[in-house]
Amino acid sequence: MKAKVAVVGLGKMGLLHASILSVLDDVELVALCEKSTLVRRFSKRIIQGVSVVADLAELYGMGLDAVYVTTPLPSHLPIIKAIYTKGIAHNVFVEKPLASSYAEAEELCNLTRNEGGVNMVGYNRRFSVTFRKAKQILDEGTLQEPSFFEGYAYSSDFLGAKMGSKTSSRGGVISDLGCHVVDLALWFFGQLEVERAKLESLIGSDSEDSAYFKVRASGGPLALEGEFKSSWCMESYRLPEIGLLVKGSNGTMKVDEDKVELKLDDGRSFLWHKHDLGDDVSFFIGGTEYLREDELFIGSILDGSNAEPSFQTACKVEEIIDQVKRVKENSRGNEQ
Amino acid sequence: MNSKKLLLVGDNPFHGISHLSQERATSRGNDLTHPSYAADLVRKSLENGADGFMFTVSETTLSILRIISQGEGRNRPQLYAIVPYAYEFVRLAVLAGGVPGLAMKLAQQIAFSGNWKAIVNGLRGVIGTDPASLLRSYILYEASRLKSSAGKKATLASILLHEVVTDMALALNIDWLFRTHIEFMLDCRIKPGFETRNFAYLVKKFEEWGIDFRKVVIAAPFNPLGFQMCPSRDECEEALTRTPEAEVIAFSILAAGYLKLPEAIEYIANLPNLSGLAVGVSKEHHARETFRLLKEKL
Numbered sequence: 001m002k003a004k005v006a007v008v009g010l011g012k013m014g015l016l017h018a019s020i021l022s023v024l025d026d027v028e029l030v031a032l033c034e035k036s037t038l039v040r041r042f043s044k045r046i047i048q049g050v051s052v053v054a055d056l057a058e059l060y061g062m063g064l065d066a067v068y069v070t071t072p073l074p075s076h077l078p079i080i081k082a083i084y085t086k087g088i089a090h091n092v093f094v095e096k097p098l099a100s101s102y103a104e105a106e107e108l109c110n111l112t113r114n115e116g117g118v119n120m121v122g123y124n125r126r127f128s129v130t131f132r133k134a135k136q137i138l139d140e141g142t143l144q145e146p147s148f149f150e151g152y153a154y155s156s157d158f159l160g161a162k163m164g165s166k167t168s169s170r171g172g173v174i175s176d177l178g179c180h181v182v183d184l185a186l187w188f189f190g191q192l193e194v195e196r197a198k199l200e201s202l203i204g205s206d207s208e209d210s211a212y213f214k215v216r217a218s219g220g221p222l223a224l225e226g227e228f229k230s231s232w233c234m235e236s237y238r239l240p241e242i243g244l245l246v247k248g249s250n251g252t253m254k255v256d257e258d259k260v261e262l263k264l265d266d267g268r269s270f271l272w273h274k275h276d277l278g279d280d281v282s283f284f285i286g287g288t289e290y291l292r293e294d295e296l297f298i299g300s301i302l303d304g305s306n307a308e309p310s311f312q313t314a315c316k317v318e319e320i321i322d323q324v325k326r327v328k329e330n331s332r333g334n335e336q
Numbered sequence: 337m338n339s340k341k342l343l344l345v346g347d348n349p350f351h352g353i354s355h356l357s358q359e360r361a362t363s364r365g366n367d368l369t370h371p372s373y374a375a376d377l378v379r380k381s382l383e384n385g386a387d388g389f390m391f392t393v394s395e396t397t398l399s400i401l402r403i404i405s406q407g408e409g410r411n412r413p414q415l416y417a418i419v420p421y422a423y424e425f426v427r428l429a430v431l432a433g434g435v436p437g438l439a440m441k442l443a444q445q446i447a448f449s450g451n452w453k454a455i456v457n458g459l460r461g462v463i464g465t466d467p468a469s470l471l472r473s474y475i476l477y478e479a480s481r482l483k484s485s486a487g488k489k490a491t492l493a494s495i496l497l498h499e500v501v502t503d504m505a506l507a508l509n510i511d512w513l514f515r516t517h518i519e520f521m522l523d524c525r526i527k528p529g530f531e532t533r534n535f536a537y538l539v540k541k542f543e544e545w546g547i548d549f550r551k552v553v554i555a556a557p558f559n560p561l562g563f564q565m566c567p568s569r570d571e572c573e574e575a576l577t578r579t580p581e582a583e584v585i586a587f588s589i590l591a592a593g594y595l596k597l598p599e600a601i602e603y604i605a606n607l608p609n610l611s612g613l614a615v616g617v618s619k620e621h622h623a624r625e626t627f628r629l630l631k632e633k634l
Contacts, residue, residue, distance in 0.1 A: 011434050012426060019507035023537075036436050041465050047508050072434075157430050170430075238352045238423060275563055275594050282567040284533040285503045 003298050004064050006031040006089070008056065008079060009071035010039050013095045013122070016286050017068050018047075020294045023283045027298055030062055059088045066091040066118075066301055073097065073171045077104045081111065090117035091301045093294075097121070097179045098314040100171060102322035105315040112311050118300045120293075120307040121314035123183040125242060125257070127289035127296075129277035131184055134244070134255035137262060138188050143248025146189065146224050151181040153230040155240035161203050161233070172199075172208030174321050178230030180242050182317050183309060185215075185226060188244070191316070192226065193218035194323035202233045209233050213324050341604075341634040342612025343627060344416060345381040346587060347391035349618040350374040350400065351423070368618055371399035378404060378413075380623040385631030388414030388493065390555070390585070390614040393478050394421040398485040405487030414493040415486060416553070416585070416614070418531050419478045422500040446473060451480045468516040475520060494553045494583075495521060496529030503534055511545045518551055527583070529553030534566045535584075539575040549582035557588035558610065559595060560603035564588055576609050586613040597626060601633045 005027055007018045014032070021027045031051040034040045044052045053059065056079060059067065067089045069079050076099050080092055092112075098121050099105040112119045125131050137143065155177055170176040186192060197213035210231040217224035243256030251264035260277075262270040281291045300307035349368050368374060378389055378400060389404075391397040404413070429438040443462075446454050454476035461469035475495060482492055497505075497517060505513045514530070521528035528551065532538045535556035542549065558576075562569030576584060586607075589600040604613060615630070617623040 012429060015504060019504045022507045022509070036434075038436050038439065042467055042470075045465055046467050046510060046513075049509070157427060161431055236352060273594060275561055275591060280562070280566070280568065283503075283507065283537065284564060284566040285507065286500070 001302060002026055002028045003066055003301050004028050004030045004062065005066045005068065005298075006033060006059050006062065006064050007068040007070060008033040008059075009069065010034040010036075010043055011070060011072075014068070014070035016290060017070060017093075017095075017294060018050075019285055020283065020291050021068070021298075024294065024298060026302060030064060031059055033059060056082050056088065057086065059083075060086055062088075064089040066093065066297070069094040073175065074100050076100070077108060080108055084111050084115045090115065091119065091297075092117070093120045093122065093297050094311075095122040096124075096183075096314070097171065097175050097321075098311060098318055100175075102315070102318040105311070105318035109311050109315050118297065118305075118307050119311045120297045120300075121309050121311060122293060123180060123309045123314065123317075124287070124289040124293050125180045125184055126187060126309060127292040128257055129274050129279045129288070130255055130257060130260050130272070133260045133272055133277055134246075134253060135188060137253060137260070138246070142250065142262065142264070143246060143253055144250040146222065146246055146248045148224070148247040149185065149189070149226040150245045151185050151226065151228045151243070153177045153181045153228075153240065153242045154234040154237045155232045156234055156237040157232045157240070158203060158209060159233050159235060172211075173230050173232045174199075174208065174211050174324060177232055177240060177242075178211055178228060179317050179321065181228060181230065181244065182320050183314070184242070184244060185228070186313075186316050186320070187309075188246070189217060189222065189224055189226070191217065191219040192320060194320060194327050197324040197327040199324070199328050202231075211324065213327070215320070341610065341630075342388070342414070342585065343386045343630050343634070344388050344390040344414070344585065344612060344614040345378050345386050345623075345627075346614040346616035347374075347389070347397055347400075348616045350377075350396055350616075351392070351394065369396060371396060372403055375400045375403035375407070377617055377620065377623050379407065380620055381617060381627050382413055384624050385627035386413075387612075388416060388491075390416035390418070390587070392418045392421045392498065393482060394424060398481060401482070401485040401487075401490065405485070405489050412489060412491050414491050415482070416494045416496060416529065416555070417478070417482055417492065418496045418498050418529075418555075419475070420498055420501070422498050442474070446477045449477055449480065451477055454480070468512065471513065471516055472520050475517070475524075479524065479526070492526055494527040494529040496531045496553060496555055499531040499533055502530045502532045502538070506532070506534060506538055506541055509541075511541075514542075514545070514547060518547065522551060527551070527553050529555065529583075531555040531587075533557060533564050536567060536571040536575040539579055543578070549579050553583045553585060554579070555585045555587055555614070558586035558604065558607060558613075559589050559591040560599055561591040561595060563591035563594065573607065576607060580609045582609070583611040584609060586610055587615075589613050589615055597629060601630065605634055 007014050021029045033053050192215040195214045199208050200210040201207050202209040214227045246253045254261040260272045281288045297307050454473045457469045457473035518528040557564040565572040
């Protein structure tokens with residue numbers, strides 16, 4: 001059996017997922033939906049055997065099993081709502097982050113509760129072999145009790161960008177880039193709560209370009225504190241870099257997309273590069289994580305299981321981002 | 337016994353890339369990405385056995401070519417140019433708010449280049465919704481940038497489509513793109529090439545589409561670890577046995593710095609049908625030792 005799938009939005013991520021879906025044996029890529037006339041006209045000429053449509057409503061009646069939403073962030077809520085309410089498909093994958101705000105994310109979670117089906121958000125770092133190894137080390141208790149972590153997400157994407165650059169449709173640096181490391185920290189440690197936050201505008205007054213915030217574990221036995229740093233205006237980060245340093249009662253672990261380093265208090269130390277961790281895929285495009293992510297989503301649809309990170313899981317990232325903004329507002333009020 | 341292999345200097349270090357550790361690439365600082373430092377390394381590599389330079393076409397690598405063309409040294413290095421510089425395109429798309437914004441920026445660059453053939457092909461492409469004309473327009477634009485930077489001392493041996501383009505086109509079954517690139521490059525008397533991380537899949541598709549392997553250059557990862565040899569080392573090696581006529585150039589021979597050069601050489605030396613390899617160097621003594629050893633052993 002093949003899952004019939006459509007992709008909405010033909011930007012970088014839409015093309016990436018459309019390509020991966022085309023090589024998966026259990027997928028039939030049926031349609032592409034794009035509102036730009038220029039992109040649509042050329043896509044029709046370039047990609048054969050797939051319907052290219054302008055409007056979401058045209059996907060209705062295609063018998064779709066799933067839709068991938070890879071449009072700019074502000075359109076996630078209306079598009080996903082339309083997919084469910086118009087009966088276009090029962091299963092939805094959306095590129096990260098889930099929504100523009102915590103309120104919108106909650107609205108989407110409520111929709112999925114009524115709708116059922118498989119839903120998933122593209123936090124692809126969970127599918128990186130190094131972060132999976134780090135999660136395994138934490139779950140096995142090798143570090144014993146984690147007491148502190150530092151998460152970072154840096155890129156040079158907007159280094160030297162001028163005012164008027166299109167940062168707003170990306171929702172600010174935490175929504176665009178920092179959300180990955182927030183998702184990883186939530187996956188590693190469970191519920192967190194923001195205590196202090198600082199956001200900086202480097203490009204324009206309405207642009208959130210750099211963020212720093214402190215958190216502590218909430219709702220559990222962990223006496224854990226942590227901090228996040230993210231910026232998309234850093235020098236020398238040709239590729240985005242995401243990583244975490246974790247201190248536990250038995251040692252320290254550093255993890256990024258390339259490697260995991262573990263130093264235990266008894267003097268033992270370990271280093272795993274991604275080469276050591278079975279980083280193989282059947283088709284490589286954009287990185288190995290994307291294929292694994294898509295395989296999990298499609299596999300879950302076909303065998304009726306849940307896929308993680310689901311909308312419910314990703315909603316917790318939005319909750320943290322919302323807290324950052326509120327804590328920052330409060331501290332500004334106190335300063336005044 | 338294999339014939340002598342083509343030895344190319346790779347450009348990853350000059351773009352600040354280390355696939356073993358991005359942290360390492362960041363901490364290396366800016367020396368490596370400085371064109372005059374990088375040009376010295378390329379020159380040193382050429383003096384010690386390298387036959388040419390394989391690079392993505394960017395402002396950095398064009399500057400390196402300009403410096404090399406002005407200096408003394410070994411004549412006519414062979415250039416294997418990869419287009420487009422995907423990282424810069426993604427960054428431009430981010431800054432311009434998406435694919436339509438990127439298309440506008442690129443159209444402006446081509447229009448202001450003064451390259452009439454590129455402009456005419458571009459106009460034909462836009463008016464007739466003809467992606468093949470757009471591809472020709474873009475390649476002409478890049479070829480003219482390359483030739484004006486490299487000067488007459490270099491030989492533009494091949495223009496390869498970047499792995500992102502190649503692998504997306506493979507996945508989406510866009511066979512006309514491969515045919516268009518091959519035909520157009522052959523008309524320009526430049527060997528058409530394709531960079532891929534899915535070598536076995538590409539070979540299968542080319543066989544299916546009846547593409548003549550004699551006409552193309554294929555650049556793909558080959559290393560004893562099987563790193564990024566998709567779907568597996570065995571399948572890529574088996575595909576290599578089916579392409580005796582293609583010019584296949586190995587990259588990632590050190591598995592992104594994970595392996596030592598002698599291990600890579602032992603593996604490469606025993607692979608059939610491999611025409612050459614590209615390897616990056618980051619220091620003068622690396623350049624000297626790497627290419628001396630490669631020249632001696634391969």
